[in-house]
Amino acid sequence: MSGSVRPLQGRTAVVTGAARGLGAAMARELARRGATVALLGREASTLADVRGTIPGPARCWEVDVTDDDAMRRVAAEVRDRLGPASVVVANAGVAEGGPFAESDPALWRRVIEVNLVGSAGTARVFLADLRACRGYFLQIASLASIGASPLMSAYCASKAGVESFAHSLRAEVAHEGIDVGIAYLNWTDTDMIRDADDHPVLRELRAHMPRPARKVHPVETVAARLVRAVERRSAAVYAPSWLRATQAVRAAMPPVVTFVSKRELPRLQRKTAFEATGLLGAGGRADTDGGHRASAGRPDR
Template identity: 65%
Template sequence: MDDSPLKDRTVVVTGAARGVGAALATALARRGARLALLDHDEPALEATAAALPGTTLALRVDVADGEALHAAAEAVRRRLGPPSAVVANAGIAEGGSFAESDPATWRRVIDVNLIGSAQTARAFLPDLIRTAGYHLQIASLASIGAAPLMSAYCASKSGVEAFTHTLRAETAHHGVAVGIAYLGWTDTDLIRDADRYAALRELRAHMPGPARRVQPADIVAARLTHAVEQRRTAVYIPRWLRLTQLTRAAIPPLVLRATRRTLPRLETEQLVHPTGLLGPGGHPDRTTTPGG
């Protein structure tokens, strides 16, 4: 669209093969952006890129691999020009009790969601300083209120929230804007996979009504695209999530009270065993080594 500030600008999206990343890529392409799409699931990434109009560069990259990210950044600036916006969207999840979790899988969630987000910023920050650009970090309701049976995911999303605030403070004087997006439940393959597990279904079922509703990915992508265009400091999807910032100190006691009633039964029924990485986005981890 001719009136979009993203027209003919280079925009990077990580975790772009499917889900929110793919929907966001579609929305950004319609706004006329030149897209660099990064993901470590090459077949799905190429399928997403092939369906988009305009100029698109698809790069197989594991965000947990810092060297690969720096090589990707060089390829993006060489082939599309320095990015004006970067969306750190790549993320994975695992369900189940922390005590029974596999340490390597637990660490992999942290490496992708937290370390990978920081390494994405590190790789592209020189470009964003050059273009006085915008960095958007995809966070979660889990950044505000941690939930049982999702310890690695919640820890990583709390971490990216703190990292984003720090990055914003350190780069503002360079003209770089840094935003954070708090997403609720979104209709993706990851969420649909999580719903196959009784304990995770109950986790969502015991949340307050508005908090357990699932948002369509294209609606989420439209809001995120607007946030990139407006260089927003924070975006909440759905909008009511903003209210949780006012009451976040009260959330852990409420979660504790609810889970004291629910978890004993789930443990008795043996429903809290680790799920492994959820969704098809985690499938490449089962066939390739981390960072490969």
């Protein structure tokens, strides 16, 4: 994959969470660089809209990444229709915010299931293809994998989990020629982030981060950076690039976050009530409303 001028040319690339946001932007960028793209997501009509914007061959499948049987069927159909996957991007994710004590246990668990269990399930069903192609698996992680934030316990736990999962998987499959990368992202301009800013507590939390850490980055810029990392089979990619520096100080981050939170959270609580947000963004609403797992795994026609 790394030896040609266009390393993605003719390759099959699978992107989960491709109905919008970063997944849709990555699908477009992968196609622009020559890949045939399989778009996986929860909403058939939105996936079809994204497919219509892709410059090249692409197909879409409506599927819940936490449905193991449906994912196995989709993996087989992708292989039959597009060829074995050389690239798999585990991007599907949801988030919710608010105090842990008042959180809805089912929604809290759902964040873990989609972000962590769904990523592992994605790797599992496509691993045979990646082994045959000596392919590349990219796990979408976050600054939350490195430094946890208050009022985002499920999301932070899930992103710390996917980082550890990707490190473990990399060590397990390296001798088979499979490379595993981790994408560490900060604020990216998706509907999930825009929805977070509609909630006073989450908006205030972002406003109190250091200036570089609270900047929101265009989704197309982030997608282009991640696809370049796919071409290079990078072990890690940071968007923005300064996030790399947080690795050197990650051991110091929890006590710093606790110190700041101990001072700031009481002040914020005097200004606004801390309330659960529910799942954030249009993707989160689709996940909440889309309890139709019996229909999962349907391909486009």
